Amino acid sequence: MSGDDVSIVGTGLHPFGRxxxxxxxxxxxxxxxxxxxxxxxxxxxxxDYAVGGSNVSGKPDTLVSQLGLxxxxxxxxxNGCATGGVALATAANAIRAGEAEIAVVVGxxxxxxxxxxxxxxxxxxxxxYAQTGLMVTTQxxxxxxxxxxxxxxxxxxxxxxxxxxxFRNGVLNPDAWRRTEISEEEILAxxxxxxxxxxxxxxxxxxxxxxLVLTRSERAADLCDSPVRLSAVTKRTRxxxxxxxxxxxxPPETGVSPSVDAAAAAFAKAxxxxxxxxxxxxxDTDSGAEVYHMAETGLCEHGEQQELLDLNETAPxxxxxxxxxxxxxxxxxxxxxSGLRQVREVVVQLQGRAGARQVAGSPRVGFTHVYGxxxxxxxxxxxT
Numbered sequence: 001m002s003g004d005d006v007s008i009v010g011t012g013l014h015p016f017g018r019x020x021x022x023x024x025x026x027x028x029x030x031x032x033x034x035x036x037x038x039x040x041x042x043x044x045x046x047x048d049y050a051v052g053g054s055n056v057s058g059k060p061d062t063l064v065s066q067l068g069l070x071x072x073x074x075x076x077x078x079n080g081c082a083t084g085g086v087a088l089a090t091a092a093n094a095i096r097a098g099e100a101e102i103a104v105v106v107g108x109x110x111x112x113x114x115x116x117x118x119x120x121x122x123x124x125x126x127x128x129y130a131q132t133g134l135m136v137t138t139q140x141x142x143x144x145x146x147x148x149x150x151x152x153x154x155x156x157x158x159x160x161x162x163x164x165x166x167f168r169n170g171v172l173n174p175d176a177w178r179r180t181e182i183s184e185e186e187i188l189a190x191x192x193x194x195x196x197x198x199x200x201x202x203x204x205x206x207x208x209x210x211x212l213v214l215t216r217s218e219r220a221a222d223l224c225d226s227p228v229r230l231s232a233v234t235k236r237t238r239x240x241x242x243x244x245x246x247x248x249x250x251p252p253e254t255g256v257s258p259s260v261d262a263a264a265a266a267f268a269k270a271x272x273x274x275x276x277x278x279x280x281x282x283x284d285t286d287s288g289a290e291v292y293h294m295a296e297t298g299l300c301e302h303g304e305q306q307e308l309l310d311l312n313e314t315a316p317x318x319x320x321x322x323x324x325x326x327x328x329x330x331x332x333x334x335x336x337x338s339g340l341r342q343v344r345e346v347v348v349q350l351q352g353r354a355g356a357r358q359v360a361g362s363p364r365v366g367f368t369h370v371y372g373x374x375x376x377x378x379x380x381x382x383x384t
Contacts (some may be wrong), residue, residue: 010041011036035105052076052336084210085370104211108334109207159287237376242254278321279346
Protein backbone atom coordinates (compact mmCIF):
# COMPACT_ATOMS: atom_id res chain seq x y z
CA MET A 1 0.00 0.00 0.00
CA SER A 2 1.51 3.33 -1.08
CA GLY A 3 1.07 6.65 0.69
CA ASP A 4 -1.20 8.00 -2.03
CA ASP A 5 -3.74 5.16 -1.82
CA VAL A 6 -7.32 6.29 -1.19
CA SER A 7 -10.11 4.31 0.48
CA ILE A 8 -13.85 4.76 0.99
CA VAL A 9 -14.82 4.61 4.67
CA GLY A 10 -18.41 5.81 4.65
CA THR A 11 -21.44 5.85 2.36
CA GLY A 12 -24.83 7.52 2.52
CA LEU A 13 -27.82 7.31 0.21
CA HIS A 14 -31.03 9.31 0.15
CA PRO A 15 -33.45 6.87 -1.56
CA PHE A 16 -34.07 7.44 -5.26
CA GLY A 17 -37.60 7.98 -6.56
CA ARG A 18 -40.24 10.69 -6.18
CA UNK A 19 -40.41 12.67 -2.96
CA UNK A 20 -42.49 15.48 -1.50
CA UNK A 21 -42.42 18.65 -3.64
CA UNK A 22 -41.02 20.69 -0.76
CA UNK A 23 -38.01 18.35 -0.33
CA UNK A 24 -35.27 19.96 -2.40
CA UNK A 25 -32.40 18.24 -4.15
CA UNK A 26 -29.96 20.09 -1.91
CA UNK A 27 -31.73 18.86 1.21
CA UNK A 28 -31.40 15.30 -0.09
CA UNK A 29 -27.71 15.95 -0.70
CA UNK A 30 -27.21 17.21 2.84
CA UNK A 31 -29.01 14.15 4.20
CA UNK A 32 -26.78 11.81 2.18
CA UNK A 33 -23.68 13.54 3.54
CA UNK A 34 -24.88 13.20 7.13
CA UNK A 35 -25.56 9.50 6.58
CA UNK A 36 -22.12 8.96 5.04
CA UNK A 37 -20.38 10.80 7.88
CA UNK A 38 -22.32 8.77 10.46
CA UNK A 39 -21.30 5.59 8.64
CA UNK A 40 -17.65 6.67 9.00
CA UNK A 41 -18.07 7.87 12.61
CA UNK A 42 -17.16 11.43 11.63
CA UNK A 43 -18.70 14.90 11.74
CA UNK A 44 -18.71 17.67 9.15
CA UNK A 45 -16.00 19.51 11.07
CA UNK A 46 -13.64 16.57 10.43
CA UNK A 47 -13.88 17.01 6.65
CA ASP A 48 -11.03 18.85 4.88
CA TYR A 49 -12.34 18.91 1.31
CA ALA A 50 -15.62 18.41 -0.53
CA VAL A 51 -16.71 17.88 -4.11
CA GLY A 52 -20.32 17.95 -5.27
CA GLY A 53 -22.25 17.46 -8.47
CA SER A 54 -25.76 18.37 -9.59
CA ASN A 55 -27.27 18.83 -13.01
CA VAL A 56 -30.35 20.93 -12.25
CA SER A 57 -30.76 21.31 -8.48
CA GLY A 58 -28.36 24.05 -7.49
CA LYS A 59 -24.73 24.72 -6.62
CA PRO A 60 -23.45 21.97 -4.35
CA ASP A 61 -21.03 24.24 -2.48
CA THR A 62 -23.98 26.11 -0.99
CA LEU A 63 -24.63 22.98 1.11
CA VAL A 64 -22.24 24.46 3.67
CA SER A 65 -25.16 26.59 4.86
CA GLN A 66 -26.90 23.38 5.96
CA LEU A 67 -23.85 21.42 7.10
CA GLY A 68 -21.65 24.04 8.73
CA LEU A 69 -19.66 27.13 7.82
CA UNK A 70 -16.19 25.68 8.39
CA UNK A 71 -14.38 27.39 5.50
CA UNK A 72 -13.92 24.06 3.70
CA UNK A 73 -12.69 24.01 0.07
CA UNK A 74 -15.67 22.85 -2.02
CA UNK A 75 -15.50 22.10 -5.76
CA UNK A 76 -18.58 21.90 -8.02
CA UNK A 77 -18.66 19.38 -10.89
CA UNK A 78 -21.07 19.02 -13.82
CA ASN A 79 -20.37 16.33 -16.43
CA GLY A 80 -23.80 15.00 -17.34
CA CYS A 81 -24.44 11.43 -16.26
CA ALA A 82 -20.69 11.06 -15.59
CA THR A 83 -20.84 13.76 -12.90
CA GLY A 84 -20.50 11.35 -9.97
CA GLY A 85 -17.44 9.61 -11.40
CA VAL A 86 -15.67 12.88 -12.18
CA ALA A 87 -16.51 14.25 -8.72
CA LEU A 88 -15.07 11.11 -7.11
CA ALA A 89 -11.85 11.42 -9.14
CA THR A 90 -11.53 15.09 -8.13
CA ALA A 91 -11.81 14.29 -4.42
CA ALA A 92 -9.42 11.35 -4.63
CA ASN A 93 -6.84 13.48 -6.41
CA ALA A 94 -7.10 16.14 -3.71
CA ILE A 95 -6.20 13.54 -1.09
CA ARG A 96 -3.34 12.18 -3.21
CA ALA A 97 -2.02 15.71 -3.70
CA GLY A 98 -1.92 16.27 0.04
CA GLU A 99 -4.67 18.90 0.01
CA ALA A 100 -6.91 16.88 2.33
CA GLU A 101 -6.92 14.02 4.79
CA ILE A 102 -10.67 13.39 4.66
CA ALA A 103 -12.90 14.31 1.73
CA VAL A 104 -16.61 14.06 1.04
CA VAL A 105 -18.13 13.52 -2.39
CA VAL A 106 -21.85 14.18 -2.94
CA GLY A 107 -24.20 14.06 -5.90
CA UNK A 108 -27.88 15.01 -5.96
CA UNK A 109 -30.68 16.01 -8.29
CA UNK A 110 -34.44 16.49 -8.32
CA UNK A 111 -35.71 16.19 -11.88
CA UNK A 112 -39.15 17.14 -13.10
CA UNK A 113 -41.39 14.43 -14.53
CA UNK A 114 -41.00 13.65 -18.21
CA UNK A 115 -38.01 13.24 -20.47
CA UNK A 116 -34.71 15.01 -19.88
CA UNK A 117 -34.49 18.32 -21.73
CA UNK A 118 -31.26 19.97 -22.85
CA UNK A 119 -30.27 23.10 -24.73
CA UNK A 120 -28.36 22.47 -27.96
CA UNK A 121 -26.20 25.52 -27.21
CA UNK A 122 -24.88 23.79 -24.08
CA UNK A 123 -23.38 21.12 -26.33
CA UNK A 124 -22.01 23.39 -29.05
CA UNK A 125 -24.95 22.98 -31.45
CA UNK A 126 -27.29 25.40 -33.20
CA UNK A 127 -31.07 25.27 -32.70
CA UNK A 128 -31.59 23.29 -35.92
CA TYR A 129 -29.80 20.35 -34.32
CA ALA A 130 -32.56 19.96 -31.73
CA GLN A 131 -35.35 20.86 -34.16
CA THR A 132 -34.44 17.86 -36.32
CA GLY A 133 -34.79 15.56 -33.30
CA LEU A 134 -31.10 14.80 -32.85
CA MET A 135 -31.25 15.72 -29.16
CA VAL A 136 -34.03 13.27 -28.35
CA THR A 137 -32.05 10.84 -26.23
CA THR A 138 -34.42 7.92 -26.73
CA GLN A 139 -33.83 8.14 -30.49
CA UNK A 140 -30.07 7.99 -30.00
CA UNK A 141 -30.31 5.02 -27.63
CA UNK A 142 -32.60 3.20 -30.07
CA UNK A 143 -30.29 3.81 -33.03
CA UNK A 144 -27.24 2.62 -31.14
CA UNK A 145 -29.07 -0.44 -29.81
CA UNK A 146 -30.44 -1.49 -33.20
CA UNK A 147 -27.06 -1.16 -34.83
CA UNK A 148 -25.35 -3.13 -32.04
CA UNK A 149 -27.91 -5.95 -32.04
CA UNK A 150 -27.65 -6.22 -35.83
CA UNK A 151 -23.84 -6.19 -35.95
CA UNK A 152 -23.48 -8.91 -33.33
CA UNK A 153 -26.47 -11.10 -34.17
CA UNK A 154 -28.28 -10.53 -30.89
CA UNK A 155 -32.03 -10.93 -30.41
CA UNK A 156 -34.26 -7.94 -29.68
CA UNK A 157 -35.70 -9.91 -26.76
CA UNK A 158 -32.34 -9.48 -25.02
CA UNK A 159 -33.38 -5.91 -24.22
CA UNK A 160 -36.37 -7.22 -22.28
CA UNK A 161 -34.21 -9.78 -20.46
CA UNK A 162 -31.91 -7.04 -19.18
CA UNK A 163 -34.83 -4.87 -18.05
CA UNK A 164 -36.58 -7.76 -16.29
CA UNK A 165 -33.38 -8.54 -14.39
CA UNK A 166 -33.12 -4.92 -13.30
CA PHE A 167 -36.64 -4.92 -11.86
CA ARG A 168 -36.03 -8.24 -10.07
CA ASN A 169 -32.97 -6.70 -8.45
CA GLY A 170 -34.93 -3.58 -7.56
CA VAL A 171 -37.38 -5.70 -5.55
CA LEU A 172 -34.46 -6.64 -3.27
CA ASN A 173 -33.24 -3.06 -2.83
CA PRO A 174 -35.12 -1.06 -0.16
CA ASP A 175 -33.74 2.20 -1.56
CA ALA A 176 -34.85 1.59 -5.18
CA TRP A 177 -37.67 3.50 -6.83
CA ARG A 178 -39.12 0.63 -8.89
CA ARG A 179 -39.66 -2.30 -6.55
CA THR A 180 -42.12 -4.37 -8.58
CA GLU A 181 -41.07 -7.25 -10.78
CA ILE A 182 -42.04 -6.87 -14.46
CA SER A 183 -41.93 -9.87 -16.78
CA GLU A 184 -40.16 -9.95 -20.13
CA GLU A 185 -43.53 -10.35 -21.83
CA GLU A 186 -44.92 -7.24 -20.13
CA ILE A 187 -41.81 -5.27 -21.03
CA LEU A 188 -41.99 -6.24 -24.70
CA ALA A 189 -45.72 -5.48 -24.82
CA UNK A 190 -45.45 -2.06 -23.17
CA UNK A 191 -45.72 1.21 -25.07
CA UNK A 192 -43.07 1.68 -27.77
CA UNK A 193 -41.06 4.86 -27.22
CA UNK A 194 -38.37 4.63 -29.91
CA UNK A 195 -38.22 1.26 -31.68
CA UNK A 196 -37.02 -1.20 -30.46
CA UNK A 197 -37.18 0.42 -27.00
CA UNK A 198 -40.40 0.16 -25.03
CA UNK A 199 -41.41 2.09 -21.93
CA UNK A 200 -39.84 -0.31 -19.43
CA UNK A 201 -36.53 -0.54 -21.31
CA UNK A 202 -35.74 3.10 -20.47
CA UNK A 203 -34.87 4.68 -17.14
CA UNK A 204 -36.74 7.73 -15.90
CA UNK A 205 -35.49 11.02 -14.44
CA UNK A 206 -35.85 10.78 -10.67
CA UNK A 207 -34.79 12.34 -7.38
CA UNK A 208 -32.17 11.33 -4.84
CA UNK A 209 -28.67 11.80 -3.49
CA UNK A 210 -25.57 9.82 -2.62
CA UNK A 211 -22.41 10.67 -0.69
CA LEU A 212 -19.10 8.98 0.03
CA VAL A 213 -16.36 9.66 2.59
CA LEU A 214 -12.77 9.18 1.41
CA THR A 215 -9.45 9.16 3.24
CA ARG A 216 -5.88 7.97 2.81
CA SER A 217 -5.80 4.18 2.95
CA GLU A 218 -3.20 4.14 5.72
CA ARG A 219 -5.72 5.87 7.97
CA ALA A 220 -8.83 4.07 6.73
CA ALA A 221 -8.66 1.18 9.20
CA ASP A 222 -8.96 3.65 12.07
CA LEU A 223 -12.32 4.84 10.73
CA CYS A 224 -13.90 1.74 9.24
CA ASP A 225 -13.91 -2.00 10.02
CA SER A 226 -13.90 -2.85 6.31
CA PRO A 227 -12.63 0.05 4.18
CA VAL A 228 -12.78 -0.35 0.42
CA ARG A 229 -9.78 0.77 -1.60
CA LEU A 230 -10.35 3.03 -4.59
CA SER A 231 -7.76 1.22 -6.70
CA ALA A 232 -8.52 3.28 -9.79
CA VAL A 233 -10.82 6.04 -10.96
CA THR A 234 -10.47 7.23 -14.54
CA LYS A 235 -12.37 9.40 -17.01
CA ARG A 236 -12.14 9.79 -20.77
CA THR A 237 -13.91 11.87 -23.44
CA ARG A 238 -14.80 10.72 -26.95
CA UNK A 239 -12.33 10.23 -29.75
CA UNK A 240 -12.82 10.80 -33.46
CA UNK A 241 -15.30 8.37 -34.94
CA UNK A 242 -17.23 7.43 -31.81
CA UNK A 243 -21.04 7.61 -31.89
CA UNK A 244 -22.27 9.46 -28.81
CA UNK A 245 -25.41 10.99 -27.33
CA UNK A 246 -25.77 14.66 -28.38
CA UNK A 247 -22.95 14.02 -30.86
CA UNK A 248 -24.57 11.34 -33.09
CA UNK A 249 -22.57 11.29 -36.32
CA UNK A 250 -20.03 8.90 -37.76
CA PRO A 251 -17.22 9.23 -40.27
CA PRO A 252 -16.33 6.23 -42.46
CA GLU A 253 -13.68 5.24 -39.91
CA THR A 254 -15.54 4.08 -36.80
CA GLY A 255 -13.78 4.84 -33.53
CA VAL A 256 -14.09 3.33 -30.06
CA SER A 257 -16.34 4.63 -27.31
CA PRO A 258 -14.87 6.61 -24.39
CA SER A 259 -16.10 3.72 -22.24
CA VAL A 260 -13.50 1.48 -23.89
CA ASP A 261 -10.71 3.93 -23.07
CA ALA A 262 -11.86 4.69 -19.51
CA ALA A 263 -12.30 1.03 -18.59
CA ALA A 264 -8.95 -0.02 -20.06
CA ALA A 265 -7.21 2.78 -18.17
CA ALA A 266 -8.93 1.82 -14.91
CA PHE A 267 -7.96 -1.83 -15.14
CA ALA A 268 -4.37 -0.96 -16.06
CA LYS A 269 -4.06 1.47 -13.16
CA ALA A 270 -5.53 -0.99 -10.66
CA UNK A 271 -3.39 -3.86 -11.91
CA UNK A 272 -6.35 -6.20 -12.41
CA UNK A 273 -8.14 -7.56 -15.46
CA UNK A 274 -11.85 -7.53 -16.35
CA UNK A 275 -11.85 -11.26 -15.60
CA UNK A 276 -11.07 -10.47 -11.94
CA UNK A 277 -14.31 -8.49 -11.47
CA UNK A 278 -16.81 -10.17 -9.14
CA UNK A 279 -19.51 -7.48 -9.07
CA UNK A 280 -20.12 -4.59 -11.48
CA UNK A 281 -22.31 -1.57 -12.06
CA UNK A 282 -22.77 -0.38 -15.65
CA UNK A 283 -24.61 2.62 -17.08
CA ASP A 284 -28.05 1.37 -18.14
CA THR A 285 -29.91 4.51 -19.15
CA ASP A 286 -31.67 2.04 -21.42
CA SER A 287 -31.42 -1.74 -21.33
CA GLY A 288 -29.41 -1.81 -24.55
CA ALA A 289 -26.72 0.34 -22.95
CA GLU A 290 -26.02 -2.37 -20.38
CA VAL A 291 -25.62 -4.86 -23.24
CA TYR A 292 -22.97 -2.99 -25.20
CA HIS A 293 -21.27 -1.56 -22.11
CA MET A 294 -20.61 -5.12 -20.95
CA ALA A 295 -18.38 -5.60 -23.99
CA GLU A 296 -17.00 -2.04 -24.23
CA THR A 297 -15.65 -2.31 -20.69
CA GLY A 298 -14.10 -5.72 -21.37
CA LEU A 299 -16.37 -7.73 -19.07
CA CYS A 300 -17.35 -10.00 -21.97
CA GLU A 301 -16.83 -10.42 -25.70
CA HIS A 302 -19.13 -8.75 -28.22
CA GLY A 303 -22.05 -11.08 -28.87
CA GLU A 304 -21.50 -13.08 -25.67
CA GLN A 305 -24.20 -11.15 -23.80
CA GLN A 306 -27.03 -13.41 -24.97
CA GLU A 307 -25.49 -16.51 -23.44
CA LEU A 308 -24.67 -14.71 -20.19
CA LEU A 309 -28.25 -13.49 -19.81
CA ASP A 310 -29.74 -16.85 -20.80
CA LEU A 311 -27.66 -18.55 -18.10
CA ASN A 312 -28.50 -15.85 -15.48
CA GLU A 313 -24.78 -15.17 -15.11
CA THR A 314 -25.37 -11.42 -14.63
CA ALA A 315 -27.88 -11.95 -11.80
CA PRO A 316 -26.70 -11.52 -8.18
CA UNK A 317 -26.32 -15.31 -7.99
CA UNK A 318 -24.35 -15.54 -11.26
CA UNK A 319 -20.69 -15.49 -12.22
CA UNK A 320 -20.70 -11.79 -13.18
CA UNK A 321 -23.37 -9.90 -11.18
CA UNK A 322 -24.24 -6.62 -12.91
CA UNK A 323 -26.38 -3.77 -11.55
CA UNK A 324 -27.25 -5.67 -8.41
CA UNK A 325 -29.25 -2.73 -6.98
CA UNK A 326 -31.46 -2.50 -10.07
CA UNK A 327 -29.33 0.04 -11.90
CA UNK A 328 -30.83 3.13 -13.52
CA UNK A 329 -33.81 1.13 -14.76
CA UNK A 330 -35.07 0.36 -11.25
CA UNK A 331 -33.67 3.42 -9.47
CA UNK A 332 -34.25 6.12 -12.04
CA UNK A 333 -31.54 8.68 -12.64
CA UNK A 334 -30.97 11.79 -10.59
CA UNK A 335 -28.03 12.73 -12.81
CA UNK A 336 -25.66 14.13 -10.19
CA UNK A 337 -26.10 11.15 -7.87
CA SER A 338 -26.21 8.22 -10.28
CA GLY A 339 -22.49 7.49 -10.62
CA LEU A 340 -22.00 7.66 -6.85
CA ARG A 341 -24.92 5.28 -6.32
CA GLN A 342 -23.02 2.77 -8.45
CA VAL A 343 -19.90 3.12 -6.32
CA ARG A 344 -21.88 2.91 -3.11
CA GLU A 345 -23.52 -0.33 -4.27
CA VAL A 346 -20.17 -1.96 -5.03
CA VAL A 347 -18.76 -0.75 -1.70
CA VAL A 348 -21.56 -2.36 0.33
CA GLN A 349 -21.26 -5.54 -1.77
CA LEU A 350 -17.52 -5.79 -1.04
CA GLN A 351 -18.25 -5.13 2.64
CA GLY A 352 -20.90 -7.85 2.76
CA ARG A 353 -23.61 -5.32 3.71
CA ALA A 354 -25.94 -5.59 0.70
CA GLY A 355 -28.68 -7.55 2.45
CA ALA A 356 -31.04 -9.62 0.32
CA ARG A 357 -29.15 -8.78 -2.89
CA GLN A 358 -25.73 -9.67 -1.48
CA VAL A 359 -23.43 -11.40 -3.95
CA ALA A 360 -22.14 -14.73 -2.66
CA GLY A 361 -18.52 -15.70 -2.24
CA SER A 362 -17.20 -12.62 -0.43
CA PRO A 363 -16.32 -10.55 -3.53
CA ARG A 364 -13.05 -8.64 -3.39
CA VAL A 365 -12.95 -6.83 -6.74
CA GLY A 366 -15.68 -4.53 -8.04
CA PHE A 367 -16.04 -2.25 -11.05
CA THR A 368 -18.26 0.71 -11.93
CA HIS A 369 -18.88 2.47 -15.23
CA VAL A 370 -20.86 5.62 -15.90
CA TYR A 371 -21.39 7.39 -19.20
CA GLY A 372 -22.71 10.86 -19.99
CA UNK A 373 -23.36 13.25 -22.86
CA UNK A 374 -21.74 14.20 -25.17
CA UNK A 375 -19.45 11.22 -24.76
CA UNK A 376 -17.62 11.11 -21.44
CA UNK A 377 -17.10 8.00 -19.35
CA UNK A 378 -15.80 7.43 -15.84
CA UNK A 379 -14.83 4.06 -14.38
CA UNK A 380 -13.64 2.80 -11.01
CA UNK A 381 -12.01 -0.35 -9.73
CA UNK A 382 -12.71 -1.05 -6.06
CA UNK A 383 -10.92 -3.70 -4.00
CA THR A 384 -10.65 -5.03 -0.47
